[in-house]
Amino acid sequence: MESVTCYAKVLDNSYLSLPEDIRKKLGLVYGDEVEIVIRKVKEKQENLENNPLYKIVGLCDEGSLDGSVEHDKYLYRVA
Numbered sequence: 001m002e003s004v005t006c007y008a009k010v011l012d013n014s015y016l017s018l019p020e021d022i023r024k025k026l027g028l029v030y031g032d033e034v035e036i037v038i039r040k041v042k043e044k045q046e047n048l049e050n051n052p053l054y055k056i057v058g059l060c061d062e063g064s065l066d067g068s069v070e071h072d073k074y075l076y077r078v079a
Contacts, residue, residue, distance in 0.1 A: 002026060007041065 004025060008016045016036075018028075028034065072078055 004022055006022045008018050011017055
């Protein structure tokens with residue numbers, strides 16, 4: 001199951017407005033249920049899409065999924 005992090009706005013009627021590109025990326029349609037974690041933004045960071053590091057997110061969708069656990073093994077070729 002794919003997940004994303006994004007900013008959403010609370011509308012007048014207490015509904016959340018999600019960015020269209022996020023809805024498309026996740027294939028969300030009217031009536032779909034989603035799991036959300038909410039925290040109030042204290043200070044909005046720059047738009048993630050403008051951050052050069054954001055462009056590498058999701059590039060490695062294949063292969064080993066234990067990179068954070070085994071990072072020394074992969075970076076330094078240690079057993």
